[in-house]
Amino acid sequence: MSIAARLQAPAVVNRGIRESVGSRAISLWIPLGLFLSFTLLPFYWMVVYAFRAEGSTLPLPWPLTLDHLATVWNELNFSTYFLNSTITAVFTLLFTVVLSLLAGYAMSRYEFKGKAPFMLVLLATQFVPGAMLLIPLFIIFRQFGLIDSLVALIIADTVFQLPLCAILMANFLRNIPMELEEASWIDGCGRVRGFLAVVLPLLRPAIVAVGSFAFIGAWNNFLFALMFINSNDRFTLPVGLNSTIGEYSADYGALAAGGVVAAIPVVIVFAIVQRFLVQGVSAGAVKG
């Protein structure tokens, strides 16, 4: 059976040909169950604490309450953190998608001097960690007057997401036949119109994937926000969450509810992008 056929075949068909139910339990279901519990129990524990009323010791979010959520949202300023994180992540997404479309198009459709070094530089940036550039970046942003501004975060996040997103975009573009574009030129489209009318619609999965990676990266970034932002009103969720860990370490309901607020958008975006993870990873776009 070919790999593709094997991937698509319903599980029932395969079972029992060579494997007994017992050996399948030992080699598949038991390890799968263990992995699933290790992965999901921590999430579940957070949900229990976030939605369980004070005083209950049930291992369930029961009696159900939204009090903790209301506390972090209204009193602990999480509505502001959420807004700041959203602004940062959405602008990072937009800039990363547009810039990686441009660079990806150049890398996939043109031969030019310096293309190989350019791609090498893109890959090499993966060895330059943000943590190690905190000091010089702080000094640069201070010169631009951008300390304590979300603009600094958007720039820094875009810069660090861009290289691998551009490579990913180029890989997607290479899979779109050049003939389609050329046909549109014959029909009288210019290069730009041909791209917009023919290529862009086909690139939708690529844009979704690149956009999601950029969004998750920016949403999760902690160190840049820690270093470049000073005032509480401009904190993003990771920094806000961290200060809550320090100050409200005894209020477990609030801690867990803050975690839920930070997790929800990322979980939704992850649900969209998880189909592309394997592709993204082969391009090196999935950092970890």
Added chain:
Amino acid sequence: MTGSALAMKPRRRRRIPTPYLLIAPAVVLIATFIAYPVGTVGYFSLFQYSASKPWATRFIGLENFRVMLFEDPLFWRTLGITTAWVVAEVALQLVFGLALALILNRTFRNRGLARALMFAPWAISGVLATQIWLLIYNPSTGIADVLSQLGSPTQFAPLASAAGAFWSAVIAEVWRGIPFFAILILADMQSIPTEMYEAADVDGASKVQQFFFITLPYLRDAIIITTLLRAVWEFNNVDLIYTLTGGGPAGATTTLPLYVVEEAVGSRNFGYGSALTIAGFVILLIFSVLYLQLGRASRREGKS
């Protein structure tokens, strides 16, 4: 994907600089915010430069490096902790990631859903992972609480001891890191030709033999690259340790990058922090080159 990428070679050579216009924004951004900062780190490392005492800034040559190598026991201590951290993370994530990939590569009902659930921790930030695992490590909300409800008399407060804090951070990060390895290895596993296993079946090889003589050798290059990338990434990983243990107790979990962050964010000691950064770069560079050499040498051996 790579096959069709090779087939689709760009076919036109043009004189007009359109491609340069297209890559210009990326080049400018990378030059300004990655390349230039890397250069300035080297420059600042030669200065006594503290943002809290800007008037005392002066050029001191290699003094920062002399202090670091000969007078700062913290440098050597953090380097040791970083090594232990990287080795533990990469080894555990590789073993469990490989196991998870083997499981997810099999056919079963709802496999798509299982994959999505298992990969979820990949999307979680270091701070959020801290948040989640704090609830588990905390004596009054986590494992300790469950144990005491079951009647266990032992006190369990993992973050209080040096070894406990280190392994607590390791486990939380392994939880977050397994999907990375699993995704990468799974991608490569799916390209192993099925005929290899069919032939092995005909020859009477057991599943275990097939794993060691077909699967592992086939995955070797992917594993070499993945472990290298992961080692570099975990070396520099600060978010989770910074928020979970804060480098404590008593510096027991302070890695080199965490030390840099403390110098940068805490004491604003930019000169010495830059020197530490340079040390980190050099160590990673040497390690990467040696690791790839080693990988290449062992591959030659395997082939001959």
